[in-house]
Amino acid sequence: MVELPPGKVTQSIVIATIAAFLLVAIAGWGASASLYGGFIPARVSGLLQVPGALPVWLTPLSATLLHAGLMHIAFNMLMFLYIGRFTENVIGGAASAVLYVAGAYAAALLHWAIDPLQTVPMVGASGAISATFGAYAVFYGRDRTRGVGPLSGYAVRIIWLASAWIFVQSLIGIAAFGGGQVAIFAHIGGFIIGLALARPLLLWRYRKA
Numbered sequence: 001m002v003e004l005p006p007g008k009v010t011q012s013i014v015i016a017t018i019a020a021f022l023l024v025a026i027a028g029w030g031a032s033a034s035l036y037g038g039f040i041p042a043r044v045s046g047l048l049q050v051p052g053a054l055p056v057w058l059t060p061l062s063a064t065l066l067h068a069g070l071m072h073i074a075f076n077m078l079m080f081l082y083i084g085r086f087t088e089n090v091i092g093g094a095a096s097a098v099l100y101v102a103g104a105y106a107a108a109l110l111h112w113a114i115d116p117l118q119t120v121p122m123v124g125a126s127g128a129i130s131a132t133f134g135a136y137a138v139f140y141g142r143d144r145t146r147g148v149g150p151l152s153g154y155a156v157r158i159i160w161l162a163s164a165w166i167f168v169q170s171l172i173g174i175a176a177f178g179g180g181q182v183a184i185f186a187h188i189g190g191f192i193i194g195l196a197l198a199r200p201l202l203l204w205r206y207r208k209a
Contacts, residue, residue, distance in 0.1 A: 007085030009093035013100060014077050014084075017125060020065035021073050037062035038121025041112040048119055060108035061101065066123035073124075080129045083136040090139050095201035096132070102197060103131020103190040110189030122183045127190035134194020135201070 024033045035050060039059040042048035054062050067073035088096040107127020111118075 004085045005089035007088040009096045010084035034121040038123045039063040039108045040121050041116050041118040044112050045116040060104045063123050064125040064128050076125050087136045091201045092205040100128045103128040106193035107186035107190040111186040114185045127186040130187045130190030131194035134191040135198035138198035
């Protein structure tokens, strides 16, 4: 059995996310919470006003605390608890928090860029977790995968991991949303920022030491 390294920041995020999910579920606030706290591209574009909603700049973060159902949050938190603790073990707690927040905003940014008129709230921590998964792929994705054409084995491995992650997330999303829309590009945006920030955050950790 794999022994997970400690990860205080990862565990804190998981606890906060589960607590928010339970609060919303018990109070019966699901629909209103998504509207007021979910990320809505049309709000960013100035095409939709939601009285009483959180400031639009805050919704990429608040959306990570909202989930469509038990399957949605269970899969996200189990995956994050695993990859998050390994990633935190490499870059440290502060950098892990920065990575998670950056992933949330990168996911929202690409989701908005692809469909700025979208009025359906985006909820879930998948984009933020995708950033952590991207960093995890950088640190732990080395194996004997063969290159394909101009792509190195390392690049092929990362592409495979990204594709598998997005595919599984899509299946979970379809099940959770009853066949509704799945924010594929939010996952891609998070994963890309995770790849981009992995090594800079590692350097940041040791420069602080």
